[in-house]
Amino acid sequence: MNPTLQLFLIISAALFCIGLLAALSRRHAIFILIGIEMMLAAAGLNFIAFWRFAPQPAPPTGVMVTVFAIAIAAAEAAVGLALVITVYRHYRTTNVDQIDQLKG
Amino acid sequence: MAHLITGLIFIPILGALFVSVAPRDYGRAVALGSNLMTVLVALALWRYFDPATAGLQMITRQPWIPNIGAEYFLGIDGLSLLLVLLTSVVFPFALLAQRAGRGFCALMLVMQAALYGTFTAQNFILWFLFYEMSLIPAFLLIKVWGGENRDRAATKFFLYTFLGSVAMLLSFLAIYLVRGTFDFAALAAFGKSGLLPGKLGWLAFAGIFLGLAVKVPLFPFHTWLPDAYEAAPTGAAMVLTGVLSKMGVYGFMRLLLPLFPNEIKIMGPALLALAVCSIVFASLAAWGQSDLKRMVAYLSINHLGYCMLGLFAVTATTAVPPREAQAALSGVFLQIFNHGITAAALFYFVGLLEQRRGLRGLNDFGGLMQRTPLLCGWMSVAMFSSLGLPGLNGFVGEFLIFKGSFALAAGYTAVAVLGLLITAIVFLRAMQALFSGPLDESCRELPDLRLGEKWIVLPVTLLMFGVGISPQFILTIFNSTVTQMVRLLG
């Protein structure tokens, strides 16, 4: 089975949907964060795939963007974890159902 | 030479600036110094003024805001010079009359500048600017340095005169929209044939009339005056009655008469009746007062009523023999000057009494002649001058006014002479209550005139005698202006 663009895109879409599902359904903030990381990874996979199947030789923009995205994701994870810890300290819970301070 | 008038206006303003930065105890001295300079400038104006020329002299004319017809246009004729001289006499007198701080002096100087401007401006915008500029210091002088009820009196004074000014301004805007100029002389040229058509003309007339009638004041627009004068500090009251009230009369002569001759003729009987009411009711009301200051204030209305009688007699009757018109107008001019001097002097004396006794009711004194003969003597001179005793200044003006107005409007004049009688009653009653009878216990310690006070009173009294005995030196100033005005009216 040759690796084709479709295959990559399907995997990427599946990854994105799993991530989305996790972010929407889990109650624990950490798992939501993990879901978001998965969606980011799906986006990065798309970048790489579109670059790999573009007419060669092409400038390595897809790779570059993905590298940035991974870096940002790391930073984001750090910030997100810090937020989770702060929220936990404040509310004594990480259950997002009980954190509704944003409501109008 | 032409810049003398500009100097006259700006010296007091500079003086006011210097007063406000001067050391605390030197404010009045600086103000008096500034007044000395304006007196010198006014004398120079008088010296270089050519009494044989009827029209404007020493004209300064600069464009200012051409888009709205505003010009820096100054000039004097006999009437303006007379009022400039009056201002120059009354202000030093008023400043000397009162122990005054820097603020008071500075405001007085600003008012002085505004008055000089009002009496010399020949363009409506400029004139109106000065006219209104005088209102603010007057308001503050009453409001800050006034006596009892000063807030109420000051507000009433301000609102009343301001309302009149607004009416006047609207009228002039209407005139400008139709005629396209604010120049007095140019507008006067339209006057004969009707400045504005139909109802608009009447509205404009009514607006200007209201503004000026409040300022004079003419019955029944006078009710602000007793309150304001009563509350005003001595120096301010002297200026208010001596000069500020003349702005209204001046306005009548400079604006209303040349611009609306036809309207005035039609309204003649009503205007004359108002003037007669001013004379009779104000003097009667003065009789009903027990407060000296209020009494003098009412008599001020009465005396300005004579001015109005003369003016309206000249302008409001149909066939005017020049002989009589000249008499009446000369009388009005003289009366303007005389009343300025005499009324200021009366307020000064009332101020002296109040300063000594702390009260100024008619019944708070008694037998003063035994204790303060000099004060009583000099004050009597001012009172007799005011009631029109021959030999003093009041008589000459009143005689000429009545001579002219009797020939032009005999009935009104016959009623108006009652004012002469009632004025006499008012003053003699005051003299009886203040000067004669047994010495009042509370007046036992009152000091007589001090040396400084004598020197303040002396020149003014000499002026009263001078004008009363030989009025020619005043009459010469405006003889040709009068002649020209009569010719224009004829």
Added chain:
Amino acid sequence: MSNWIGAHLWLILAVPLAGSLVILSLTNSRRTAAAALAIVGQVLAFVLSLGAFLPTLQAPGYRVFTNFTWFTFGEQTLRLGFLLDPLTAVMLVMITLVSLCIFVFSVGYMASDKNFTRFFAYLSFFSAAMLGVVLANSLLLLFVCWELVGLASYLLIGFWIKRPSAAAAAKKAFIITRIGDLGFFLGMLWLYGQSGTLLFYDGGNGALESHGLLSLGASATFIALLLFCGAVGKSGQFPLHVWLPDAMEGPTPVSALIHAATMVAAGIFLVARVYPLFSLGAIAGVTPSLTVVVWIGVVTALISALIALAQWDIKRILAYSTVSQLGLMMVSLGVGGVVAGIMHLLAHGFFKALLFLGSGSVIHGCHEEQDIRKMGGLRGRMPVTFLTYAIGMMALSGVPLFFSGAWTKEEILHATLQWPVSRAPHFLMLAGVVLTALYMTRQMIYVFFGHPRGSAEHAHESPPVMTAPLIVLAVCVIAFSVMLTPAWPWLFRYLAGATASFAFSQLIQPGLFIALALVVLGIALGVLIYRRPGELDPMEQSLPALFRFLQHGMWLDELYDRTVLAFARGAARTSDWLDRYFWDGLVRGFGALGSSLGSFTKGFDERAINAGANDAAAAARDLGGLISRRHSGQIQTYLGVVAVGMLALLLLYAWLT
């Protein structure tokens, strides 16, 4: 000399005026200097007056005037002038001579007064003003001096300033004369307007000359009547006579000077001076204005003579007698006897000054007592005063031959007899003669005869400085009678502008006997009625109501107080009230109107204009609430919405492409 004085007439009034000003600047302690200055000034004025009088004798109808410009107004000039004619000349001599006597008398009378110098300043000023009145060749100058006379009388009547009654009397005198002066003022304005000049004589163009009179026409009557108002006020004619008796509050020399000899004479003088205005268009010497003058005079003469009968104050009797005599003079002027009126004025000036100074001497002798009930028997204690007073009394009563009043009264009666309108004034004046004799006899008896009562027991004769003027005046009274005899009517003719010759046969005339009979009747009646002077007047006993009525001056003061004055005071209060509440109320009403207009527009703004905006705002707020309720704060809900939204966008995109 004659030309010089004609050109320098102003000197006659300038000398006393200058004296007055100098005295006024002296301190109270310079008494001698003040008196000396005043008297020297008066002597100079007298000498100058004689100098002016003599040339007028040269030719009948002598008249000199000097006119000058006072000021120029517009294109016109206002001219004043001084005039010398027989009328002026005799008045000058009378005024200066009488004033001189009074000045000298005052030195004694006022000796103990603290304000001695001021008194002499006022006296000199008064004299100057009065001389101005007679010297004026212009109605305006006359008016000016006339008012200054009024001022002088105000100052002098109220001289004893501590006395409230003196201050009130001074005020009353000034104000009541000013009421008349309003008429004078209007008349003057009218005359000026009609004739264009106020000069009496101006080489044919004066107001009293043919040119001026022609321009007046029918208005002359009104002008004359208005001018007469001034005379009524100044000369104390009914109904404005009420100030004169009150004016006795002043020091007695003042009463003599002002209210007997000179100031009140000004009114008579005025009528005589402008007589051409009164007589313009006369038919047989009668004009409407002159008729008014006659009747006013008659009423004045009679009522004041009656009132004089019931007075107790020695000076008030004389005051009412003055009013009565002035009425008589007015009658004389009115019926056409101008010269007779003026001659009576002159004669009256001397004998009334004599009587007033005599009464001053009596008052001084009786230690400031003025009530004749507390006098009596002074004949022996004050012989000089008594003798001179008797001469004055006989002159006033009109005892014939040696007393000046008799001749002039006879002339007046003669003139009234020839009045074509009515005989009533003649007979009423005859009654007046009887009344005069009666009240003067009453006064003489009460003061000088009988037993001393009250303070008269310690009476003493006055010092020579006071009796000397009495003697001089008494001599004048008798000497003057010689000038007035019909046998040699030179004064009469001189004033009338004609020459006279001596004719002894003219001395005895039928009128003289009638006058004699009436005077004798009056004096005899007086002696009969008042033979026993006591606390109660005989009339008071028999007719108490009438006596009280007369004693209070016919209640005229009270009447004026209740009517005219009450009205005027009411008007003053009403004006003040109107001003405070009605006119100011109107203004405040306008203010209230403005502020209610303000609150109305405020309401309109809030309720009408703002309402829509408010609704819109409320709707927005509600919508916001609605939406905000959808915000649960559940992040996952938000995220789900985002996901659904993105899906929707994708579908939309797919559908569009």
